Amino acid sequence: MKFTDEHHALYKTVKEFGENEIKPFSEEWEKAGIYPAHEIFKKMGDLDLLGITKDPKYGGTGLDYSFSVVFAEALGHACNASAIMSIGVQTDMATPALDKYGSDLIKKEFLAPSISGDYVAALAVSEPNSGSDVASIKTSAKKDGDDYIINGQKMWITNATQADYFCVLVNTSNDSVHHNKSLIVVPSNTPGLSVGDKIDKIGMRASDTAPVYFDNVRVPQAYRIGEEGAGFTMQMKQFQEERLFLTASTLIAMENCIKDTIEYCTERKAFGKSILDNQVIHFRLAELQTELEALRALTYKACDRFVDGKDVTMLASMAKLKSGRLIREVTDSCLQYWGGMGFTTENPVSQQYRDGRLQSIGGGTDEIMLQIICKHMDTLPKK
Amino acid sequence: MKIAVLTKAIPSYESSIRIDSSSTWIDESVVNFVVNESDSYALEEALQIKEKLDNGSEVVVVTMGSQDNTSKVLKDGLAKGADRAIFIQNEDSNTDPLSIAKLFSQNLKDENFDLVFSGLQSDDLGSGQTGVLIGELLGMSTATLGIETDIQDGKIKIKRELESGWFQWVTLPFPASVSIQSGINEPRYPSLKGIMGAKRKESKVIDGQLSDDPKQNFINLFVPKTEKATEKIEGDVDGIVAKLMDILKNKLRVIS
Ligand SMILES: Cc1cc2nc3c(=O)[nH]c(=O)nc-3n(C[C@H](O)[C@H](O)[C@H](O)COP(=O)(O)OP(=O)(O)OC[C@H]3O[C@@H](n4cnc5c(N)ncnc54)[C@H](O)[C@@H]3O)c2cc1C
Numbered sequence: 059m060k061f062t063d064e065h066h067a068l069y070k071t072v073k074e075f076g077e078n079e080i081k082p083f084s085e086e087w088e089k090a091g092i093y094p095a096h097e098i099f100k101k102m103g104d105l106d107l108l109g110i111t112k113d114p115k116y117g118g119t120g121l122d123y124s125f126s127v128v129f130a131e132a133l134g135h136a137c138n139a140s141a142i143m144s145i146g147v148q149t150d151m152a153t154p155a156l157d158k159y160g161s162d163l164i165k166k167e168f169l170a171p172s173i174s175g176d177y178v179a180a181l182a183v184s185e186p187n188s189g190s191d192v193a194s195i196k197t198s199a200k201k202d203g204d205d206y207i208i209n210g211q212k213m214w215i216t217n218a219t220q221a222d223y224f225c226v227l228v229n230t231s232n233d234s235v236h237h238n239k240s241l242i243v244v245p246s247n248t249p250g251l252s253v254g255d256k257i258d259k260i261g262m263r264a265s266d267t268a269p270v271y272f273d274n275v276r277v278p279q280a281y282r283i284g285e286e287g288a289g290f291t292m293q294m295k296q297f298q299e300e301r302l303f304l305t306a307s308t309l310i311a312m313e314n315c316i317k318d319t320i321e322y323c324t325e326r327k328a329f330g331k332s333i334l335d336n337q338v339i340h341f342r343l344a345e346l347q348t349e350l351e352a353l354r355a356l357t358y359k360a361c362d363r364f365v366d367g368k369d370v371t372m373l374a375s376m377a378k379l380k381s382g383r384l385i386r387e388v389t390d391s392c393l394q395y396w397g398g399m400g401f402t403t404e405n406p407v408s409q410q411y412r413d414g415r416l417q418s419i420g421g422g423t424d425e426i427m428l429q430i431i432c433k434h435m436d437t438l439p440k441k
Numbered sequence: 442m443k444i445a446v447l448t449k450a451i452p453s454y455e456s457s458i459r460i461d462s463s464s465t466w467i468d469e470s471v472v473n474f475v476v477n478e479s480d481s482y483a484l485e486e487a488l489q490i491k492e493k494l495d496n497g498s499e500v501v502v503v504t505m506g507s508q509d510n511t512s513k514v515l516k517d518g519l520a521k522g523a524d525r526a527i528f529i530q531n532e533d534s535n536t537d538p539l540s541i542a543k544l545f546s547q548n549l550k551d552e553n554f555d556l557v558f559s560g561l562q563s564d565d566l567g568s569g570q571t572g573v574l575i576g577e578l579l580g581m582s583t584a585t586l587g588i589e590t591d592i593q594d595g596k597i598k599i600k601r602e603l604e605s606g607w608f609q610w611v612t613l614p615f616p617a618s619v620s621i622q623s624g625i626n627e628p629r630y631p632s633l634k635g636i637m638g639a640k641r642k643e644s645k646v647i648d649g650q651l652s653d654d655p656k657q658n659f660i661n662l663f664v665p666k667t668e669k670a671t672e673k674i675e676g677d678v679d680g681i682v683a684k685l686m687d688i689l690k691n692k693l694r695v696i697s
Contacts, residue, residue, distance in 0.1 A: 063516055067636040070517075075630055106633035119633050 059124050059358040068125055069132040071105060076136030084138040085404070087264035091256060093141050095178045095220045099148060103175020108149055112157045116165045117173040123302070126150060127361045130303045134310020137406065139413035140264035142307050143420075147216045148172060150303035151421075152181035152225045154296045155241050159284030168223055168243050180221035182212035182244075182270055183293060189214070190426045192227070193235035193290065197272060199228040199242055201279065206230070206242060208250075208275040214420075218253050218268035221246050226272075227293055230286050239289035243281045250275040261412030297422065298370055301378035304421045305357050308381050308414065312350050312388045315410050316343055319392040322399070339395055346388050353380050372434040379427035382418030389414045442498040442592075444487045445549060446523065447559040447571065450474040450506055450514040465659040466534050474510040476517055479560030483621040485628040486590055487558050488522045494592065501552070505529040505545065505649065519639035520631030526642065527552075529649040536566055537655035542574030544649050550579060556597065557618040561586060569620065576618030584611050585620045 079101060087093035102108050110125045112118025119125075126149070133142045156169045171177040188194045197210025208228055215224070223245045230240040244251060254269040284292055320343060323334035334340055360373035389411035393400035396407055403409075418424045432438045452458060452472040461468040484502065491498040502518030504511045508530060515526040529548055535541075549557070557579075559572030569585070576583035588608070589600035597617055601609045613619070631639075672688075674681050689696050 063513065064636050064640070066513070067516060067520055067631060067639075068633060071630045071633070071636070104632070105630055106635075110633060119637060121633075121637070125633075 059127070059362055061128070065125065065128045069128050072107065072129055072132035073135040075102070075105065075107070076133055080136035080138050080141050084136075084141075084264070087138065087140070088409070091263055092219070092266045093138070093144070093264045095144055095148075095217060096175075098141065098145070099175035099178060101175070102145070103173060108145075108175055109169075109173030110149070112153070112169065112173055113165065116157075116170040118157070122365045123299070124361055124365055126299070127302060127306045127357065130306035131309050133307055134314070137311070137314065138264060139308075139311060139410070139416075140262045143262060143304075143416075144217050144265050146300070146303045146307055147181055148179050150299040151296070152179035152217075154299045155225065155283050155292045156243065158295075159241075159288075159292055160243075161280065161283075163280055164243055164283060171222070177222040178217055178220045180215050180217040180224045180270075182215050182218075182224040182226040184214045185211060186213045186269070190423055192293065193239075195227060195229065195239070197226065197228045199230050199240065201230075202276070204279055205276045206279055206282070208242070208244065208272040208277065210272050212270040212272075214257070214267055215253075215270050216265055216267055218270055219256060219266040221253075224251075224270060225283070227289055230282075230289070233287060236290045237287050239293070240286050241283040241289045241292055242277060243283065244272075244275060244277050248275050248277060260415070261409070262416055294371070298364065298374045300421050301374040302357065302360060302364065302370075304417065305353070305374075305377040305381040306361075308385050308417060309350065309354055309357070311410050311414065312346075312385055315388050315392045315407055316347055316350070318406055319343065319395050323395050326397075333395065342391055346384075346391060349384055350388070353377065353384055356380065372431055375422070375427040375430040378417075378421060379424055379431070382424050382427075385410070385414035385417045442490070442494055442496070442556065443501070443552065443554045444490065444498065444556040444558060445501050445503050445527075445552065445554040446480065446484045446487045446518065447545070447557065447575075448480040448484060448502050448504050448514055448518055449477040449560070449563045450504065450510040451477045451563055451565040460662050460664065464661055464663070466662065469507075469510065474513065476514050477560050477563045477565075479562065479564075479621060479623045481560075481628040482623050482625050483558040483560050484518055484521060484523065485626045486587075486621055487556070488629070489626060490556075490590065490592060491522075499524045501525050501527060501554075503527045503529070503545070503549065505531055505541065507532045515644060516636075516639045517631060519642045519644070520635040521629055522635060524642065526644040527647065528644060529647045531649045531651060533651045535651045535655050536659065537652075537657040538568050538570040538574060539657075540652040540655050542571050542578055544651055545571070545575050546578035548647050548649060549575070553616075555615045555617075557581065557616070559618070559620045561620050561622050572618050572620040579616070579618070581616040581618045582613040583618045584613055586622050587619045588622045588625050590619070590625075 106119055109118030110121050110129055111123055114120040153172050156164055172179045185195050199206035199208045223243055226242050226244050227239055228242055229238050231238045250273045252271045257267045324332050326333045357377050360370045360377050364370045392407050393411050400407055453475040456472040459468045487500045491500050500523045502523040504514055519526055562569035573583050584599045586602045587599045588602045591598040596612050596614055598612050599619055602622055603609055674684050
């Protein structure tokens with residue numbers, strides 16, 4: 059990836075924004091179990107940070123995806139994985155399909171206020187009985203005049219309690235599972251839509267995750283994104299951005315974890331010397347830093363190809379897989395070197411350990427990433 | 442209203458600073474240059490004045506130095522909302538404030554700025570003279586340490602920070618040169634559209650030569666030596682106390 063002055067300047071704005079507007083409040087938000095998405099998004103919208111690649115006609119800046127990767131990486135300096143994930147949902151998970159395939163009406167009503175930071179968006183794909191197996195979702199939308207009537211339940215929805223609308227994957231016909239789905243935008247105040255209690259989680263505590271229930275929810279058919287039946291394909295394409303974002307946004311967390319650990323291990327003495335002086339420790343940290351740089355290179359390569367208009371499903375899945383594996387390795391190893399201090403809750407490393415664990419689950423599990431990679435390598439068992 | 446904001450690229454606090462082989466300057470090749478802190482406040486104040494007046498005022502960022510160190514600084518100013526930039530290119534490491542002020546004045550004279558804002562001081566050299574000297578050389582009224590500004594009836598009122606929590610309001614006629622204290626406002630972040638638009642704004646490059654007769658030179662730049670010495674006081678208690686008192690009174694002079 060070639061970094062221009064503009065990439066560097068964007069990095070600086072996002073880094074400073076994260077350091078000043080998010081990081082200082084991290085502890086408070088973690089305790090509260092939620093963070094003020096509307097307030098943060100409005101500030102980010104004012105800086106044009108929520109529509110980097112989006113259509114300029116609706117307030118976006120229309121840049122290529124390399125700027126989004128820089129944005130995601132720089133966001134790491136905010137040091138609050140919950141807020142970073144929630145921002146990613148807004149910019150790279152719930153809205154790419156609206157931008158690429160949405161009608162003028164959808165873009166005006168939903169995309170433009172998401173870019174300006176007036177609306178909080180959420181992506182509702184997973185269900186209680188369908189996570190990895192997206193094709194098996196049960197939520198359905200039946201036509202009724204000019205409307206759809208939606209029934210079903212979504213699960214694990216990030217931003218759910220604050221969202222102004224949901225980008226929902228539903229079944230709109232009885233066709234085969236890959237051709238019966240559509241993405242529909244559903245405003246959160248539509249009668250029949252209700253959001254359940256926040257789910258208590260081991261990490262990402264400042265992010266509100268909740269189930270969403272649809273009980274005869276009536277929305278105009280005009281709120282469907284793109285063609286009927288194209289939802290599965292659109293969602294699969296939207297996953298490329300999601301996975302690139304998720305990977306890039308963890309790089310700084312890992313880097314900080316290694317840096318903080320070096321600092322701690324330098325100060326901490328045992329057996330008459332700093333614990334960093336033990337080869338087993340400084341070699342291990344060097345190894346992790348090397349892996350991190352390799353992941354960064356893979357992320358940039360995937361981004362380059364994506365910018366060139368290539369399908370990067372395999373590379374993005376590899377990056378996402380590796381980031382899930384690596385953040386677990388980095389945080390686990392680093393935590394170990396903090397000894398008892400690592401086992402306390404108010405410690406940046408232990409927070410990354412808890413938050414980072416999601417990376418192997420959310421946005422597609424490690425196993426699903428492996429399955430996708432195998433499909434591209436053509437190594438899955440032949441039926 | 443035409444406002445110039447002087448902005449300087451200084452080594453960032455995060456850079457590791459090494460003295461170069463001449464022992465009169467630092468090794469710039471390993472340093473990351475950033476905008477001098479108080480200059481950011483000066484720029485923000487200028488932008489807020491422009492926005493408040495809302496009468497087509499112009500904010501111009503002005504810097505001097507080498508291309509490599511300053512390009513980011515000018516772009517940052519343009520991205521934040523300055524209308525254009527003036528870059529006085531000069532690779533010289535001469536740090537004499539009078540020579541620098543003269544070069545600025547010569548090149549800014551024809552612009553006829555109503556206001557020149559500068560930061561209170563540059564965080565690298567800290568001489569705090571450039572703004573005042575330029576004001577004098579261009580026949581402007583001057584004030585330093587501004588912590589509030591108010592434009593009224595064709596004049597600018599400046600609240601100045603004095604010692605020990607004292608303040609002073611002064612009213613200056615235009616043209617005026619004012620140095621701005623850090624903390625006066627909340628500098629904005631450059632927006633993405635501002636960043637992308639910066640390259641389309643006018644940036645004038647002037648080849649500038651500093652005087653070859655500087656009134657001030659660096660003779661030797663050095664890192665303060667830290668020496669640790671432990672003095673052991675031995676003897677009976679009375680002897681130790683007497684010796685300790687002597688050291689505290691006469692050597693360290695912390696008691697009298
Ligand atoms: C904090 C959080 C936030 C989330 N945010 C959102 C959101 O905003 N929107 C949204 O739609 N979803 C969201 N999710 C849901 C997330 O995408 C799913 O949890 C994830 O896809 C896994 O689905 P599941 O939990 O149903 O696990 P399951 O699909 O039940 O999987 C359980 C285990 O089985 C493994 N497995 C499944 N199939 C195979 C196979 N073929 N081969 C090998 N192993 C297999 C999985 O890898 C996993 O290890 C979120 C989840 C969490 C925890």
